[in-house]
Amino acid sequence: MDGDLGDFLRSRRARIQPEEVGLASHGRRRVPGLRREEVAQLAGVSVDYYIRLEQGRGPGGPSRTKSGGVSDAVLDAVARVLRLDETEHEYLRTVARPARQKQSKRPPAPRVRPGVQLLLDGMERSPAFVLGRRMDVLAWNTLGDAVNGFSRMAPGDRNMPRQVFLDPAARDLYPEWSAVAAQTVAYLRLAAGTYADDPALCALVGELSLKSEDFRRLWADHQVAECAYGVKKIRHPVAGVLTLPYETLAVPSEPEQTIVVYTPEPGAETAERLALLGSWESAPAR
Known part of the structure; x- marks a missing residue:
């Protein structure tokens, strides 16, 4: 890049x-x-x-x-x-001072260790998922899937920037779409600086730039930001608007992977809605 x-x-x-900065402006x-x-x-x-x-x-x-x-x-x-x-x-x-990384002709697909998946599954009351270096969604738990619908997406669409900017339903899914879009681009640019030699990441930026005017505008602004924690609102088709505080956790053994956990306050309306959503997901099919 x-x-x-x-x-x-x-x-x-x-x-x-x-x-x-104490300088006179002349002319x-x-x-x-x-x-x-x-x-x-x-x-x-x-x-x-x-x-x-x-x-x-x-x-x-x-x-x-x-x-x-x-x-x-x-x-x-x-x-x-x-x-x-x-x-x-x-x-x-x-x-x-970019660190040049050797890229194989066919880099292996990122995999989530079984232990990390067990950790996700153990978070029965919290929606959680794993993101890779390009913000690809690599794994999730049942409640994370219930909120975001990852299992219903085509594998190539399980990517947060692609969903935010290329999915027509994204503006309805995120009531605060503009804030989500700006945050997504700022985090993606941070990743692009770290993995400048990643051809798949370059291709993702190129695809989004070609297909989304909003992405081009935000990318040109050169904002960079971590997304270590915050609050995201999601308009769920069944549960309604969910106000979801989130925390991100590093995976020490996999430095390119991050666990995102939604952490609604116990007793809050969103927590009650998630509990109901979880019961629907775990109910046996008839």
Whole structure:
């Protein structure tokens, strides 16, 4: 995904006005926010160095590490000037110094260990599922399926970004679709920075960019964010609107997999609706 570093830096300096960092604004500006020269000045690096960094041409000189990458000191200074939050700062480090990963011609399909599936199944009162690096849904428990309908989807459609942007029913499924869409793209961009050499991930971004104007717009905004916890609303066809706080759990043995667990407060209306939904799912067929 060539150009991500430069596009990200340009989008971030466009957010900051000169007056916010103590600089006088003289004359008409062709672009919003800080100029490259101003970022370089505030970060304490040469203008040429910063331009080469933003253009992805591998700046040279004493601020390079022994391995040839940009030093932490420079990236930290740029992050400070651009007022990056912790997630954005880490993303800057990732895209500025990408770790090249060897890709086999046919990478093995991600698999969920039996023990992880047993963990999901043990969460009888909480909808839960496992996401892979591309936000593919790899496994789920009964209640997770009851809420999201994963088993009724074609295998290729069990992907959160594809569902959010390409499924016509998504805007009805998510009452707060705009927030869900923005969060999905921000997390996908974070993954794209980490797995820049993943051809399937590049293909997913290309497919969504081609088929969804909303995705193209959000992708161009270069927002990055973790989705460690939060609240999602889902309009279920039987149970009605469910307000679902969620937590994400890392799988230590599988660093590319994340367990997502919906955690409604006991006694809340959503918890009661989930309990009813669970009883319907577990009832024997007649």
